[in-house]
Amino acid sequence: xxxxxxxxxxxxxxxxxxxxxxxxxxxxxxxxxxxxxxxxxxxxxxxxxxxxxxxxxxxxxxxxxxxxxxxxxxxxxxxxxxxxxxxxxxxxxxxxxxxxxxxxxxxxxxxxxxxxxxxxxxxxxxxxxxxxxxxxxxxxxxxxxxxxxxxxxxxxxxxxxxxxxxxxxxxxxxxxxxxxxxxxxxxxxxxxxxxxxxxxxxxxxxxxxxxxxxxxxxxxxxxxxxxxxxxxxxxxxxxxxxxxxxxxxxxxxxxxxxxxxxxxxxxxxxxxxxxxxxxxxxxxxxxxxxxxxxxxxxxxxxxxxxxxx
Numbered sequence: 261x262x263x264x265x266x267x268x269x270x271x272x273x274x275x276x277x278x279x280x281x282x283x284x285x286x287x288x289x290x291x292x293x294x295x296x297x298x299x300x301x302x303x304x305x306x307x308x309x310x311x312x313x314x315x316x317x318x319x320x321x322x323x324x325x326x327x328x329x330x331x332x333x334x335x336x337x338x339x340x341x342x343x344x345x346x347x348x349x350x351x352x353x354x355x356x357x358x359x360x361x362x363x364x365x366x367x368x369x370x371x372x373x374x375x376x377x378x379x380x381x382x383x384x385x386x387x388x389x390x391x392x393x394x395x396x397x398x399x400x401x402x403x404x405x406x407x408x409x410x411x412x413x414x415x416x417x418x419x420x421x422x423x424x425x426x427x428x429x430x431x432x433x434x435x436x437x438x439x440x441x442x443x444x445x446x447x448x449x450x451x452x453x454x455x456x457x458x459x460x461x462x463x464x465x466x467x468x469x470x471x472x473x474x475x476x477x478x479x480x481x482x483x484x485x486x487x488x489x490x491x492x493x494x495x496x497x498x499x500x501x502x503x504x505x506x507x508x509x510x511x512x513x514x515x516x517x518x519x520x521x522x523x524x525x526x527x528x529x530x531x532x533x534x535x536x537x538x539x540x541x542x543x544x545x546x547x548x549x550x551x552x553x554x555x556x557x558x559x560x561x562x563x564x565x566x567x568x569x
Contacts (some may be wrong), residue, residue: 262288263292263316264288265284266306268310268311269309269310275554281332283332287314294328294330295316298320298321300320301318301320303317311560312331312332313332313337315327318331320356325379326356327376327380328375328377329373329375329377329403332373335373335486338414339487340485342410343487349481350405351379351482352464353473353481355375355377356377357376378405380483385474387469394502395502395524396498396527397472398469401479401482402528403528405463405482406462409460409489413462413537414487416489418457418491421488428545428549429544432548432551439544439547442547442563442566444539445542446544450537453493457490459467460491461491463487464485464486466484466485467495468499471485488543488559493534496538497535497541501539501542501562502519508561513565521569536569539569544566547562
């Protein structure tokens with residue numbers, strides 16, 4: 261089996277790869293070792309797949325459908341493993357290989373970010389539903405993930421993650437004065453929100469409709485977390501701008517966005533102004549990052565959306 265990374269993965273990792281990174285070159289060998297160690301039967305590489313990991317559809321030795329996922333260290337696979345273990349299948353895909361398994365995995369596997377997961381329906385996400393139904397199902401899935409973090413949790417906090425992002429936003433604003441006003445608004449919102457967070461929960465971190473797949477145990481289950489600990493409004497904020505292209509194309513896009521903020525906040529018992537603030541910050545951060553890595557169309561859409569908030 262040739263484990264060729266999909267083009268989308270190569271392009272996405274190329275945007276963030278540090279100098280000298282050779283993870284993509286080492287990936288085929290890492291995949292072969294992971295398959296051999298677990299005695300897996302390979303069906304196919306999932307295409308187009310994700311933007312931060314290789315996803316391989318496999319079967320275990322007893323014929324159980326499964327997914328083998330390999331991610332670089334910068335995608336924080338250890339944190340993903342810890343979050344999935346904490347959720348234990350409640351609202352999220354289930355780990356088939358626990359850290360406490362009798363077989364001790366080689367140290368190289370830790371650095372290669374290997375996860376063995378239950379098989380969902382990779383081609384059926386909640387995005388396949390009509391928009392109103394998709395938002396309802398996605399929000400219900402997200403609610404189940406908001407649990408107390410484990411003691412001594414190995415996760416970033418919202419303050420830590422957004423602190424790194426804020427530094428990059430400031431640097432971009434200095435280089436591109438056109439984005440400076442929105443960056444200033446986003447940073448001011450972040451500072452106010454971090455002053456008095458209402459709760460600390462384990463969050464998915466990168467939740468959106470495409471991260472919710474159809475399953476057998478439950479109709480919909482979340483995949484691909486980049487977990488973080490903080491307030492629920494931060495997690496919900498990414499869902500607000502789902503299908504941003506459709507929102508921008510609507511003559512009433514701004515009004516629809518404000519209604520969406522209100523509806524999602526009310527449905528999940530989240531403060532509406534805090535949700536608006538985190539939606540603003542996350543949209544500006546994503547827009548600034550898109551501009552920095554050479555995706556001007558995405559940057560334009562995201563910053564226009566942020567201007568409505």
